[in-house]
Amino acid sequence: MKVFTDLFFSFLKVGLFTFGGGYAMLPILKDEVVIKRKWITEDELLNYFSIGQCTPGIIAINVATFCGYKLKKTIGAVIATLAIILPSLVIIMLAASVLKEVMHHPVALHILGGVRIGVTALLLKVVAEMGYRIYKDSQCKILTSIIFILAAFSLLFWHVSALIIVLYALAFGIADLFKGRLVK
Amino acid sequence: MIYLTLFYSFFLIGLFAIGGGAATIPFLFDLIRKYHWFTASDLTNMIAVSEATPGPLGVNMATFAGFETAGILGGITATFGLVLPSVIIVVTICKFINKFACDEALHRLLKPVQPAVVALILNAAFKIATIGIKDLLTFGVFCFILLFMRYYKAGSIFYIVLSGVIGFALKL
Numbered sequence: 041m042k043v044f045t046d047l048f049f050s051f052l053k054v055g056l057f058t059f060g061g062g063y064a065m066l067p068i069l070k071d072e073v074v075i076k077r078k079w080i081t082e083d084e085l086l087n088y089f090s091i092g093q094c095t096p097g098i099i100a101i102n103v104a105t106f107c108g109y110k111l112k113k114t115i116g117a118v119i120a121t122l123a124i125i126l127p128s129l130v131i132i133m134l135a136a137s138v139l140k141e142v143m144h145h146p147v148a149l150h151i152l153g154g155v156r157i158g159v160t161a162l163l164l165k166v167v168a169e170m171g172y173r174i175y176k177d178s179q180c181k182i183l184t185s186i187i188f189i190l191a192a193f194s195l196l197f198w199h200v201s202a203l204i205i206v207l208y209a210l211a212f213g214i215a216d217l218f219k220g221r222l223v224k
Numbered sequence: 225m226i227y228l229t230l231f232y233s234f235f236l237i238g239l240f241a242i243g244g245g246a247a248t249i250p251f252l253f254d255l256i257r258k259y260h261w262f263t264a265s266d267l268t269n270m271i272a273v274s275e276a277t278p279g280p281l282g283v284n285m286a287t288f289a290g291f292e293t294a295g296i297l298g299g300i301t302a303t304f305g306l307v308l309p310s311v312i313i314v315v316t317i318c319k320f321i322n323k324f325a326c327d328e329a330l331h332r333l334l335k336p337v338q339p340a341v342v343a344l345i346l347n348a349a350f351k352i353a354t355i356g357i358k359d360l361l362t363f364g365v366f367c368f369i370l371l372f373m374r375y376y377k378a379g380s381i382f383y384i385v386l387s388g389v390i391g392f393a394l395k396l
Binding site for chain 2 (some may be wrong): 192208
C-alpha cells in the first residue's frame with residue numbers, strides 16, 4: 041500500500057513543480073525518482089528522455105507511466121499518471137476561470153497584448169532548439185532537411201493538417217524500418 | 225456529443241503529437257479550423273498560461289482547451305484523452321515486447337517525424353505572430369524579446385512576465 045501512496049505523492053510533486061515541457065522537467069524528475077526514491081536509474085531516465093523526444097505522447101507522462109509500471113504493473117502506471125496530471129487539472133481550470141473574469145479589463149488586454157509577442161518568441165526558441173538538436177543528431181542530414189522543407193511548404197501553400205503531415209513523415213519511418221537505413 | 229468528440233480529438237493528439245508538449249500546438253490550431261471551439265487568440269492565451277503555470281505543457285494545454293470548450297468535465301475529458309495513448313503504448317511496450325528491440329524500432333519509425341514536427345511548430349509560431357505583431361511597435365518589442373533571449377538565459381516564465389510587463393507599460 042505504501043508504494044501506491046509514495047508513487048502518487050511523488051508524481052503529484054513532479055506535476056506541481058515542473059514548468060514548461062521537454063528537458064525543463066529533467067532535473068525535478070531526476071531528484072524525485074532517481075535520487076530520492078531510487079525507482080529507476082539515471083541511465084533509464086535519460087534513455088527515456090531521448091526516446092521520449094520521438095515517441096508519441098507527453099514525455100513526463102511516459103516517464104510516469106514507465107516508473108509506475110516498473111513498480112506496480114498496470115495499476116502503478118495508472119496511479120502515477122493520474123498523480124502527475126492532477127495539479128494541471130486543478131491549477132489550469134482555476135487560472136482559466138480567473139482569466140475569463142479579468143480578460144476584458146483594459147489592463148489585462150495590454151498585458152495579454154505583450155504576452156502574445158512573448159509567446160511567439162518562445163515558440164521560435166523551441167523551433168530553433170529542436171531544429172538544431174534534430175539536425176545535429178540525424179544520421180542523414182539531407183533526408184532530415186528534405187522532410188522539413190516538404191512539411192514547411194505543404195503547410196505554407198496547401199494548409200495541410202498536422203495529422204496528415206505526421207502521417208506522411210511516418211511513411212518515411214515505415215520505409216526505413218523495412219529497408220534498413222533509407223540512405224546510407 | 226461534445227465530450228466524445230473532445231475525447232477522440234485529444235486521443236489523436238496524444239497519439240500523433242510526437243516530441244513533447246509544444247508539438248500539440250499545431251494540432252490545437254487544426255481543432256480551431258475544424259470545430260471552432262475557441263479562437264486563435266484564445267489559443268495564444270492558453271499557451272502563455274500553460275507555460276507560466278506548473279505542470280507539463282501538453283497536459284496544461286489539453287486541460288485549458290477542454291475547459292474552454294466544455295467546462296470542467298471538458299477539461300477532464302480532454303486531458304484523459306491526451307494521456308491515454310501514452311499509458312497504453314508504454315504499458316504495452318513494458319508488458320509484451322522486448323523493451324530494447326522495441327525502443328530501437330520505434331526510434332527508427334519516428335525519427336523522420338521530428339523534422340516535420342519542427343515545421344509544424346514553426347507554422348504555429350507564424351500564426352501566433354500574425355495575432356500579436358500588428359505594427360512597427362509590436363515588431364520592435366518582438367525583436368527586443370528575441371535579443372533578450374539570446375543574451376539572457378532564463379526560464380519561459382521569465383519571458384512571459386517580461387513581455388506582459390512590456391505590454392502593460394507600452395499599452396499594446
